[in-house]
Amino acid sequence: MKERTAIQPTRQENYAEWYQEVIKAADLAEHSSVRGCMVIKPWGYAIWENMQRVLDSMLKKTGHQNTYFPLFIPLSFLQKEAEHIEGFAKECAVVTHHRLEKNQEGKLVPAGELEEPLVVRPTSETIIGDAFSKWITSYRDLPLLINQWANVVRWEMRTRMFLRTTEFLWQEGHTAHATEKQAQEETKLMLDVYTQFAYDFLAIPVIKGEKTASERFPGAVSTYCIEAMMQDRKALQAGTSHFLGQNFAKASQILFQDPQGESQFAWTTSWGVSTRLIGALVMTHSDDDGLILPPRIASSQIVLLPVIHKEEKKEEVLKYCRTLAEELRGLSYAGRSLEVIIDTRDIRGGEKLWSWIKKGIPIRIEVGPRDIEQDLLPLSRRDCPHREKKTFSKQNLLSSIKNILDSIQDTLLQRALHFRNTHTHKIDTKEDFYAFFTPKNPKNPEIHAGFALTHFSEDPNIEEKIKQDLGVTIRCIPLNEEEEGKCPFTGKKSTRRVLFAKSY
Numbered sequence: 045m046k047e048r049t050a051i052q053p054t055r056q057e058n059y060a061e062w063y064q065e066v067i068k069a070a071d072l073a074e075h076s077s078v079r080g081c082m083v084i085k086p087w088g089y090a091i092w093e094n095m096q097r098v099l100d101s102m103l104k105k106t107g108h109q110n111t112y113f114p115l116f117i118p119l120s121f122l123q124k125e126a127e128h129i130e131g132f133a134k135e136c137a138v139v140t141h142h143r144l145e146k147n148q149e150g151k152l153v154p155a156g157e158l159e160e161p162l163v164v165r166p167t168s169e170t171i172i173g174d175a176f177s178k179w180i181t182s183y184r185d186l187p188l189l190i191n192q193w194a195n196v197v198r199w200e201m202r203t204r205m206f207l208r209t210t211e212f213l214w215q216e217g218h219t220a221h222a223t224e225k226q227a228q229e230e231t232k233l234m235l236d237v238y239t240q241f242a243y244d245f246l247a248i249p250v251i252k253g254e255k256t257a258s259e260r261f262p263g264a265v266s267t268y269c270i271e272a273m274m275q276d277r278k279a280l281q282a283g284t285s286h287f288l289g290q291n292f293a294k295a296s297q298i299l300f301q302d303p304q305g306e307s308q309f310a311w312t313t314s315w316g317v318s319t320r321l322i323g324a325l326v327m328t329h330s331d332d333d334g335l336i337l338p339p340r341i342a343s344s345q346i347v348l349l350p351v352i353h354k355e356e357k358k359e360e361v362l363k364y365c366r367t368l369a370e371e372l373r374g375l376s377y378a379g380r381s382l383e384v385i386i387d388t389r390d391i392r393g394g395e396k397l398w399s400w401i402k403k404g405i406p407i408r409i410e411v412g413p414r415d416i417e418q419d420l421l422p423l424s425r426r427d428c429p430h431r432e433k434k435t436f437s438k439q440n441l442l443s444s445i446k447n448i449l450d451s452i453q454d455t456l457l458q459r460a461l462h463f464r465n466t467h468t469h470k471i472d473t474k475e476d477f478y479a480f481f482t483p484k485n486p487k488n489p490e491i492h493a494g495f496a497l498t499h500f501s502e503d504p505n506i507e508e509k510i511k512q513d514l515g516v517t518i519r520c521i522p523l524n525e526e527e528e529g530k531c532p533f534t535g536k537k538s539t540r541r542v543l544f545a546k547s548y
Contacts, residue, residue: 049332050402059276059490064205066326069402070335073205080203080210084319087403090343091322092213096193098245098341098379099215099317102237108189108217113171115195116162121170124295128169131262135198137164137210164197169263169288169314172218173296180310182301183222187230191217196318206323207280207548214318220298220310224289227311231287234315235268238283245378246321247338247457248272248328249464250282251543253520258507261314265289271519271543273464274327277494279519279545282324285315328460335404336426338456339449344383346372346445347405349396351412362388364416368409368438377446401430406452409441423448427455467494470541474532481514481546495519495545499538501531510544519543 051069055062067073072088075081084092100110116139122129139162141154165171172190180188193215203209217234221227235252242250250270260267264286272282292298293309302308329336339345348365352358369384376382385405387396400408408424415421420435425448436444471477480493500506500518510533511517521542531538 050334050398051332054332055275056491060204062332063323063327066330066335066402067205070326070404072322072326072335075205078210080200082205082209084213087343088322091325091337091341092319094341094343095245095317095321096215099237099241100191100193101379102241103191103215103217106189106233106237107187108191108219111190111192112194113165113168113175113192115165117165117168117171119161119163121174121296122163125170125263125292128263128292128295132166132198135200136166137197137199138162139164165194166196166198167314167316168192168194168216169218169292169312170296173292173298173312176218176220176293176298176310176312177296180220180298180300183303186220186222186300186310187226188220189217189230190219191215204323204548206319206326208320212319214316216314216316219313220293221312222300222302222308222310224311227289227313228287231266231268231285231313231315234313235270235283235285238270238285238315238317241317242270242272242282243457245338245340246325246328247340247453247460248282248324249457249461251520251522253522253543255284255520256502256504256507256518256542258504259517259519261286263288263291265291268523269520271545272324272328273460273467273495273545274324274548275330275463276327276490277467277492277545279495279543279547280320280324280327281519281547282321283315283317286313288312288314329456330404333430334402336456337404337406339406339453340378342383342404342406344385344405345377345449346382346407346409347385347387347400349387349393349400349408349410351393351410351415354413357413361411361413361416362386365411368411371442372445375442375446377449382445401426406449407445425452427452427459464495469494469496471496471498472529472532477532477544478514481516481544492546495543497522497541498544499527499529499531499540500542501534501536501538503531503534503536506531506533514546516544516546519545519547 051065071085073082073084076083143156144152145155147153195213197211200208200210219230242248250272255267266287268285270283271279274280290309292312298310299307350361352361365386372382372384406426410422419437422433422435424433526540529538
């Protein structure tokens with residue numbers, strides 16, 4: 045008889061619903077009363093705070109400083125860059141009035157029409173470009189390297205928590221440079237920062253690449269990205285870095301005097317990641333019992349579970365837990381003190397245990413009177429079957445805990461890497477390509493084939509036909525992967541393979 049899992053349905057039964065149930069069971073977030081928006085709850089927001097802490101440190105080490113710009117952008121700013129506004133026009137939320145008044149029926153209605161509509165920030169290139177035009181006058185002012193942590197609004201018709209919501213949180217970096225070469229180097233440097241963050245902290249293996257023209261950021265000269273494979277084998281764009289050339293500089297008049305006294309337009313970049321990364325964590329690592337969190341980014345790394353059957357032993361056990369927690373918190377891990385929770389809730393032991401399994405905490409340690417007496421603490425890892433335990437003396441636990449956490453972190457990365465490699469295939473004929481992306485099991489269309497590495501002649505018409513026929517797009521052109529071959533769709537010569545997949 046098949047053992048019932050904590051999350052129903054399972055990944056194989058209904059992947060989309062499984063994803064929503066994992067988020068609910070882990071208490072990460074919930075739908076808001078505002079259409080298309082979500083409330084990020086404490087366990088979920090702690091993950092975002094940890095992402096902020098790590099990335100913020102990485103950005104500052106590369107010379108970037110934090111700023112903050114207004115949530116509202118004058119419509120005229122967006123209109124300066126035609127391709128940019130065209131790319132975002134359908135997603136913009138617009139403020140047209142500045143107060144509310146009661147009508148004859150006593151209902152509040154907008155009043156006081158604005159002279160110029162304000163767009164609720166979908167991205168900040170234009171308003172930051174306006175500031176750059178005032179801050180930059182000489183080559184001595186360059187490079188200008190800034191970042192902001194903010195919320196943005198993009199009016200989505202179909203939403204899914206963390207992956208695509210009307211409002212979400214992100215960081216967006218914006219830089220200006222004296223030369224094209226410097227701006228290109230910045231664009232690729234930030235792509236490398238995101239890649240390192242994904243591998244080292246999220247335990248998510250990503251593929252670095254460049255977007256095709258049809259997938260490029262509106263107004264950019266080139267867009268680079270990191271793509272990850274989820275457990276339904278679809279691709280998730282986990283971060284982007286854009287080389288904007290001089291397009292936005294010309295639109296915003298970002299000019300500087302070079303060493304010869306000549307007036308030049310600056311070269312600019314922008315780049316960002318968002319709370320979508322929490323969705324990536326859920327879909328990369330979780331199982332049919334709930335969330336699994338990599339220790340280096342987890343809300344907390346350890347939960348102590350007091351096991352008390354007799355009231356007279358309660359204080360002894362709790363005192364031991366408090367002492368153990370303080371000793372663990374005194375240890376440093378991944379740039380911060382270990383975070384330890386003592387769960388003293390008055391609920392059944394089984395319910396308590398399963399709540400932490402579903403929340404994905406990396407390590408569970410049970411503490412009862414006998415465990416204290418024998419100095420043997422049962423430890424369970426979230427990356428292992430829930431019944432599997434190992435016992436440690438207190439001293440061995442304290443000396444081993446960082447190695448155990450690193451082992452969990454590495455196991456999750458290697459597991460995800462193996463999954464991605466297993467479902468990535470080189471395909472060299474059109475027939476094999478179409479067969480690869482044709483669903484094999486119509487009863488479970490959520491589970492897809494995976495990634496296809498295929499030669500391509502960069503014909504936009506073929507790219508669009510494949511998208512229409514199969515719902516498959518070129519996720520990226522992998523960097524530094526040159527290989528002579530022939531495009532299976534046109535028969536033309538090709539110098540490299542591109543990454544095709546279905547995506548979020």
